[in-house]
Amino acid sequence: MAILVYAEHDNGELSPATLNAVTAANLMGGDADVLVAGSGCGAVAEAAARVRGVAKVLVADDPALGAQLAENVAPLIAGMASGYSHIVAAATTTGKNVMPRAAALLDIQQVSDIVEVVSPDTFVRPIYAGNAMATVQSTDAVKIVTVRTTAFEAAETEGGSATVEAAPGAADAGLSTFEGAALSGNERPELITARVVISGGRGMQSGENFAMLEEVADILGAAVGASRAAVDSGYVPNDYQVGQTGKVVAPELYIAVGISGAIQHLAGMKDSKVIACINKDEEAPIFHIADFGLVADLFQAVPELKAELRNQGVQAR
Amino acid sequence: MKVLVPVKRVIDYNVKVRVKADRTGVDLANVKMSMNPFDEIAVEEAVRMKEAGAADEAVAVSLGPQQSQETLRTALAMGADRAIHVVHDGELEPLAVAKMLAGVVGEEAPDLVILGKQAIDDDANQTGQMLSGLLGWSQGTFVSKVDASDGAVRVVREVDGGLETVALRMPAVLTVDLRLNEPRYASLPNIMKARKKEIARKTPADLGVDTTPRLNTLRVEEPPKRQGGLKVGSVAELVDKLHNDAGVI
Ligand SMILES: Cc1cc2nc3c(=O)[nH]c(=O)nc-3n(C[C@H](O)[C@H](O)[C@H](O)COP(=O)(O)OP(=O)(O)OC[C@H]3O[C@@H](n4cnc5c(N)ncnc54)[C@H](O)[C@@H]3O)c2cc1C
Ligand SMILES: Nc1ncnc2c1ncn2[C@@H]1O[C@H](COP(=O)(O)O)[C@@H](O)[C@H]1O
Numbered sequence: 001m002a003i004l005v006y007a008e009h010d011n012g013e014l015s016p017a018t019l020n021a022v023t024a025a026n027l028m029g030g031d032a033d034v035l036v037a038g039s040g041c042g043a044v045a046e047a048a049a050r051v052r053g054v055a056k057v058l059v060a061d062d063p064a065l066g067a068q069l070a071e072n073v074a075p076l077i078a079g080m081a082s083g084y085s086h087i088v089a090a091a092t093t094t095g096k097n098v099m100p101r102a103a104a105l106l107d108i109q110q111v112s113d114i115v116e117v118v119s120p121d122t123f124v125r126p127i128y129a130g131n132a133m134a135t136v137q138s139t140d141a142v143k144i145v146t147v148r149t150t151a152f153e154a155a156e157t158e159g160g161s162a163t164v165e166a167a168p169g170a171a172d173a174g175l176s177t178f179e180g181a182a183l184s185g186n187e188r189p190e191l192i193t194a195r196v197v198i199s200g201g202r203g204m205q206s207g208e209n210f211a212m213l214e215e216v217a218d219i220l221g222a223a224v225g226a227s228r229a230a231v232d233s234g235y236v237p238n239d240y241q242v243g244q245t246g247k248v249v250a251p252e253l254y255i256a257v258g259i260s261g262a263i264q265h266l267a268g269m270k271d272s273k274v275i276a277c278i279n280k281d282e283e284a285p286i287f288h289i290a291d292f293g294l295v296a297d298l299f300q301a302v303p304e305l306k307a308e309l310r311n312q313g314v315q316a317r
Numbered sequence: 318m319k320v321l322v323p324v325k326r327v328i329d330y331n332v333k334v335r336v337k338a339d340r341t342g343v344d345l346a347n348v349k350m351s352m353n354p355f356d357e358i359a360v361e362e363a364v365r366m367k368e369a370g371a372a373d374e375a376v377a378v379s380l381g382p383q384q385s386q387e388t389l390r391t392a393l394a395m396g397a398d399r400a401i402h403v404v405h406d407g408e409l410e411p412l413a414v415a416k417m418l419a420g421v422v423g424e425e426a427p428d429l430v431i432l433g434k435q436a437i438d439d440d441a442n443q444t445g446q447m448l449s450g451l452l453g454w455s456q457g458t459f460v461s462k463v464d465a466s467d468g469a470v471r472v473v474r475e476v477d478g479g480l481e482t483v484a485l486r487m488p489a490v491l492t493v494d495l496r497l498n499e500p501r502y503a504s505l506p507n508i509m510k511a512r513k514k515e516i517a518r519k520t521p522a523d524l525g526v527d528t529t530p531r532l533n534t535l536r537v538e539e540p541p542k543r544q545g546g547l548k549v550g551s552v553a554e555l556v557d558k559l560h561n562d563a564g565v566i
Contacts, residue, residue, distance in 0.1 A: 067483075069483070070446065070449075070456055070458075071449075071455055071456065074450055092477050093458075093459060093474075093475070093476040093477045094476075094477070096442050096446075096458070096459075097446065097456075097458050097459075098446075099446075100411070100442070100443035100444075100446035100447045100450070101446045101447065101449060101450035101456065102450070103412070103443070103447065103450075104412065104415060104446070104447035104448075104450035104451050105450050105451075107412070108412070108531070109410050109411070109412045109530075109531035109532055110411070110412075110441075110443055111532065112440065112441045112442060112443060113440065113442075122535065125440075126440065126540070127343075127438065127439055127440055127537070128328070128334040128343060128437070128438060128440070129334075129437065129440070130540055131333070131334040131336075131343075131540065132334060132336050132343050132537050132538065132539065132540070133537070133538050133539070133540050134534055134536075134537045135534070135535040135536045135537075135538075136532040136533065136534050136535065137532065137533040137535055138531065138532055139531050139532070139533065140531050173453075174486070175453075175454065175455035175456075175485065175486050176455040176456070176457075176483050176484065176485045176486065177483065177484045178481070178482075178483055179471070179482040179483060179484055180481070180482050181476075181478070181479060181480065181481045181482070182479050182480045182481075182482075183478040183479040183480075184478070184479040185478065185479070192477075196565070196566065220566055228495065231496070232495065232496065237479060237480075238461065238475045238479070238480065238494075238496060239475070239476070239477060239478060239479050244437065244440065245355075245434070245435060245437075245494075245495060247477065252565045253559065253563075253565040253566060263333070264330070270540075270543060273565065274559070274563045274565045275543075275545065276555060276559060282548075287545070287546065287548070288545055288546055289543045289545040290545045290546070290547075291544075291545055291547060291563070292547055292548075292549050292555055292558050292559065292563075293545075293546070293547065293548045293549065294548070294549050294551075294552065294555050295548060296552070301552055304552040305552050305555070305556065308552050308553055308555075308556045309556060309566070312556055312557070312560060314556065314560060314566050317566075
């Protein structure tokens with residue numbers, strides 16, 4: 001049977017997280033249909049139709065779906081479920097908000113944040129901040145699954161030629177109203193998809209000091225992240241947080257600066273290909289998982305790092 | 318206004334979790350258990366609403382084994398007025414929890430239900446959204462700011478791109494994020510007082526909920542171990558290793 005992927009987007013662009021969800025869906029059983037729910041989201045539907053591995057794009061274009069409020073989107077998804085064996089979304093704040101509500105409407109137990117598709121009904125997911133991996137088999141008629149984006153390759157954005165059709169109509173449940181967003185969007189790559197991430201912790205001591213990391217990030221083409229302590233202290237916005245309860249990243253290189261390496265932080269970055277750290281306390285747990293650890297005062301080492309990268313002619317890739 | 322706060326008993330966040338040798342789960346024997354940290358934030362918010370005069374009653378509810386009473390006592394010591402314990406041994410999935418909470422909501426008729434965004438054992442991040450769906454209520458997830466007044470609640474939500482503001486019609490379900498508040502420690506006098514507060518007992522059957530799991534856990538294993546631990550002597554060496562050995566910059 002067919003698989004439905006719930007697309008993530010801002011009505012203008014398809015979010016890269018959707019591409020990872022499509023790949024996971026393909027592993028569950030072939031081509032996927034993609035639901036684009038939004039308002040004035042035609043360009044998103046067209047982009048989704050070009051993604052390899054997509055059979056059909058269903059567009060629900062309605063003012064009530066503009067902000068993708070869970071109260072309005074979940075009934076739409078639930079109403080479409082009968083034709084599908086699986087309903088899949090990325091385990092981003094969007095997917096986490098909408099999918100469990102749809103699952104409850106369908107009396108289905110969702111499987112959250114999977115990192116592996118073992119078979120169409122069996123999945124691997126981390127529990128306890130990734131300190132254990134559970135293999136679970138769903139007995140529900142329709143599998144509702146959210147996908148850890150870093151665990152699945154992105155589907156190719158070109159090469160598909162899906163048909164685009166209208167999805168069933170939507171309605172405003174009248175329960176909630178979107179009032180606005182304060183997005184901290186900047187020029188740097190997205191944390192979750194960046195090839196290199198440099199993160200700062202409590203050791204950074206202030207938001208101003210993050211400028212040092214940004215300078216290094218500019219040279220490397222890196223995204224900037226943070227520990228919970230740095231976010232809680234107000235050094236950087238909430239969306240910088242990497243960890244069990246923040247974002248999960250798995251870049252080719254993760255550089256942790258002034259971060260001790262609490263399990264909750266490791267949960268968000270330990271699948272990075274290479275991990276480097278700078279910390280003045282040689283006993284800090286981050287050293288146990290770092291491929292290259294430097295025991296040093298960051299206020300000396302980070303400016304030195306910047307100079308050394310310049311010296312050796314390292315450039316963003 | 319009446320606030321219901323579901324609190325879960327979980328392995329303390331400081332404990333290093335160990336997978337059992339028979340791969341059926343993690344070792345819970347003689348392990349320190351505590352209230353799920355997000356639920357402490359939820360209780361704190363409910364108590365602050367009471368202190369600000371916005372709420373007149375805060376009721377804590379926990380589903381789980383006998384020892385969940387300790388978690389409820391903590392909530393009472395923090396300032397909840399009374400508690401409900403739905404006694405259940407063994408695993409509970411978010412859907413079953415949400416159904417039982419919907420039953421409790423039916424009996425208690427709160428204006429707000431405030432949950433944690435995520436239990437740090439199952440890391441499911443589902444229960445609040447499911448409860449809201451079952452009730453047909455509005456939902457404000459991952460909130461870092463709550464402003465509740467007559468018939469409506471405005472929340473700021475922590476999302477991947479930054480922050481969002483949403484106005485919700487009451488009754489509403491909220492799930493809290495880390496930045497909402499800093500939970501208080503219960504004082505000794507309040508811990509003593511909490512001993513006298515009422516904990517009502519119920520069973521899943523009282524609430525008419527079938528708790529049979531929908532997911533079969535086939536095995537639980539250790540994650541792959543990283544081979545880390547190499548130290549470099551200087552920044553120059555670090556750059557050299559990343560550039561020439563690892564080839565990642
Ligand atoms: C429910 C819950 C969820 C959580 N979720 C997350 C999460 O998602 N992400 C997360 O990161 N944390 C999370 N945490 C918090 C986590 O437990 C740690 O408290 C946090 O990660 C610590 O951040 P830190 O390493 O920056 O600070 P600290 O542990 O204080 O470490 C600071 C480090 O900086 C070093 N340092 C200080 N000064 C310098 C200097 N001049 N030069 C070099 N090094 C220096 C110190 O040696 C130390 O190792 C969570 C906690 C709970 C309870
Ligand atoms: N057994 C339980 N008893 C009370 N509340 C629970 C229970 N399980 C989950 N919750 C609530 O639901 C939230 C989210 O849990 P979860 O969906 O499992 O990540 C928790 O923070 C609690 O507020």
